[in-house]
Amino acid sequence: MTARVTTTVAELEALLRAERPPVVLDVRWALGDPHGRDHYTAGHIPGAVYVDLDTELAAPPSPEGGRHPLPDLSDLRTSARRWGIGSGRPVVVYDDLGNTAAARAWWLLRYSGVTDVTLLDGALGAWRAAGLPLESGVPADPPPGDVVLHTGALPVTDADGAAELAAEGLLLDARAAERYRGEVEPVDPRAGHIPGAVSAPTGENLAADGTFLPPEELRERFESRGADDTARIGVYCGSGVTAAHQIAALTLAGFEATLFPGSWSAWSADPARPAATGPLPS
Structure with a gap:
């Protein structure tokens, strides 16, 4: 049975009143906006x-690993x-950008x-739209947790694997079409883009209110790009961030997908890797 992907605002509000509420993480980040912590402090x-994507959800950038390599365990x-x-x-977890971060x-x-672990469907915008309160300032640190982590519970690939998926499976490019x-x-x-990859912009996973499209609509969207229950599916974006949103949408649609963490930032840094342009995969 597939684990849940999303939690609604109404569900989170009820959970926060429970004796043992969930851990809620604010991942305020956007490309070109280094002020996530300030936005968090102003209202969350x-x-x-607060979770800092650049320093806590990624290792330092490198040409081989891209702009957001996976952090050390x-x-x-x-x-x-x-x-x-x-x-x-x-x-x-939530952000203020449709959960793309x-x-x-x-x-x-x-x-x-x-x-x-689930995404707050509609992100912070849905919480605001429901008229629910925000808190400002920086709260005291929560009591430390005791979670035990291990890698490998979801599939990942490298540049060679991404090239193979583009040639023999389905490789989705989650970046904006341009x-x-x-x-x-x-x-x-x-x-x-990676030759053979199919354009599937992340923003098209969402309805106008920032919530995910219904699973049946997401399934139709990905089937129109070549997904089916037998295809091996991979996803990349610029640096492995919004590609995770694509994987969430694919999960809602009933598909399993592999992440290429280095994504275009690692692929394009290697002059030996070819690049395709234009609206077609190759």
């Missing part, structure tokens, strides 16, 4: 703990315990063996 869900364990995560305690924490905790086509490239060494 009561009791939420011991470093992630230290962070997760600081956030208050304990064995068997639910975790709910929070999904990195969701995926990384799942990858590390935490099974009861970056896929190679028309713009704001941060990475070269423009374009």
Whole structure:
């Protein structure tokens, strides 16, 4: 049985009133906006703990690993315990961008063996829309958790594996369509996409209110890109962040997918790797 992917605002509100509430993580991050902590301080869900994506959900950047390599397990364990995560305690994560950043924490905790972790459907926007209160300032650190982590609970691949998926399976590019086509490239060494990859922008996973589309609509969306129950599916983006959101959407649609953490930032840094441009996979 597949673990739940999302928690609604109404469900979270009720859980926060329980005797043992979940750990709530605020992963406020956006490309080009280094002020996530300031946004958190200005207003967050009561009791939420701020998570720094660049330093806690990623190792230092490198040409081989890309802009957001997976963190070392011991470093992630230290962070997760600081956030208050304990064995068997639910975790709910959110951001203020449709969960496109929070999904990195969701995926990384799942990858590390935490099974009861969900995304707040609609993210912080849905909490605000429900008229629920926000808390400002920096709360005291929560009691440390005792979570035990191990890697490998979700599949990952490297550049060679991504190339194989593009040739023999289905490799989805989760970036905006103009970056896929190679028309713009704001941060990475070269423009374009992995030859054979299919464009599937992450933003199309969401309804107008920022919640995920219904599972049947997500399934139709991915089937139109070539997904089926027999295909091996991989996902990449710019640096392995929004690709995690794509994996969440694929999970809701009933598909399993492999993450290429280095994504385009690692692929494009290697001059030996080819780049395709235009609207077609190759």
